[in-house]
Amino acid sequence: MDNQVEEIKQKLNIVDVIGKYLPLKKRGRHFIACCPFHNEKTPSFTVSPELQIFKCFGCGKAGDVFTFLQEREHIDFKDALEELAKMAGITLIKNPQSEAVESKEKRLITLNEEVIKFYQYILLTHPLGKTALQYVLYRGITLSTLRLFRLGFSPQNPAIIVNYLFKKGFTSAELIASGTFGVSAYGSKSLYDRFTGRLIFPLSDYRSRVLGFSGRILPSSPNPNLAKYINTPETEIYHKSHLLFGLNLAKESIRDTQSVIITEGEFDMISPYQAGITNIVAIKGTAFTVEQLQLLKRYTDTLILALDSDFAGNAAAHRSIELADSMGFDINVLVLENYKDPDEAVRTDLAYFKSRLANTLPVWDFIINTTVATYGIDSIKSKKQILSIVLPFLVKITNSVIRGDYYRTLSNLIGSDIDSVHEEAQKYIHPPALSIKPITTSPVTTDTYLARLEKQFLTYIFGAKKPVSLAARLSKHLQSLTDHRSMLIAKLLLSVPDFQPADFQQQLEEEIRPYFQEIYLEATNSDIDSQSRLREIKKIASQIGIYNLKNKIKELSQKIAQQETSYSQDDSLSGLETEYNQLLQQLARLQTKKV
């Protein structure tokens, strides 16, 4: 497979691939654009056709054509590989084991695709779907929205769809594995459809692959005691905790607006979407999972909760809020006082919904306000109650400044002094049960001062018109570099007859390549004139020299001190002292030299 990765890289030009997503402009040896991974007005996103890599000098994102596609499309390596192989016109060779698992998953996805096509057909065109269609239209969903979300209806007689799928070549085992169908417990051989008589919402992943379904009972159902909504049970491809309804349609808008509205159910997501508020998903419940938050984190850091108004009284919702806070999300609440849910609000008064959306409340304010409104502040008892509800939240706010502010707000609201609120808060401080590190975008640099100087030194050399001849002039300095990576790069530069970035990179050990890429991109990104370049090079060379000398002097003085205390009788001490003095003089010369 490694060979195929290389083959793909050779066939594709990173400039063409990235050019499909961003308008790239040629600048010098590179192409540049405004970074797709962070907000910026002047381009610092750089693509190097020579090295077939990209790097953003603003946010630090960097990599090859695979990294780009993964980050940009939010897909894993496997999916990126498939996608790029297709672009390159290469057929992937797979090992039989992974192929078996994959083909099973693919079969289930294909099966689901057939199922939803069938359900769609029934809802849109068949007399069996007429009541369901009337119901959906009555709820204000237009035909085009209905098609976009691929709503369907599962008719009362499951034999129709089961036979349809058999004809398409699927087996009973596959039908059962999909979760949509089951075998009756009473020994009957025939399969039943879990969603019979229900309006169907396909549950798709962010790439619009149908992984499962949710089904809503119709108000006209002959059996009104059935659960209002049911979902596909966990299958090999459907995991409820990993899914966000509508993300496949909303992701671009979430990225553009840098916020996501989170609703509970399908209609709460669809109605605003239809009305043009498209940065919206449904979690299908009142609590969200780590996986769902991680999925959203790829697009935005801002959550707008549009959940049922009593969600704050719900333990699962509490945990979700703590979780989102610990993952670095900025959490706000959309308060819709006059309506029971977003669907109703949007359908009755869109202007009201929009104005509330423009005035969301930070979640902590929301919790304090609703609790105070519920209990009042007239009695000691109610104040105690308020503290016992609100403080467990506030103590978990990660940012201590914000936490302190809310303690103050709370103490003002209930008319008690801040110290007693602090004291009361102590009762609710437990060791954190969950510790999820916020996802960092740029790697932490642990390079030492000297390593950084050496890297900079190389950067100036590689930025020159003729790096090889400049390196020859500076060979004394280059040979004395100490950082392992810089040393190897310098050594190679001193040995090649001519500098060709791609060849050069190829000759480096693989672990060193990213380091070289950083240097090279940085080097070719600055356009200083050759005189200033030389001045900078000399300056760094002398800084490196001073640093190394100081180190030697330190070592030597330690040796001398050891010798002096060890009383060993030899001449080495005076030798050391002479050397020490020479080094001091050298240092003095270096430090006074004008650069």
Ligand SMILES: [Zn+2]
């Ligand atoms: Zn960036």
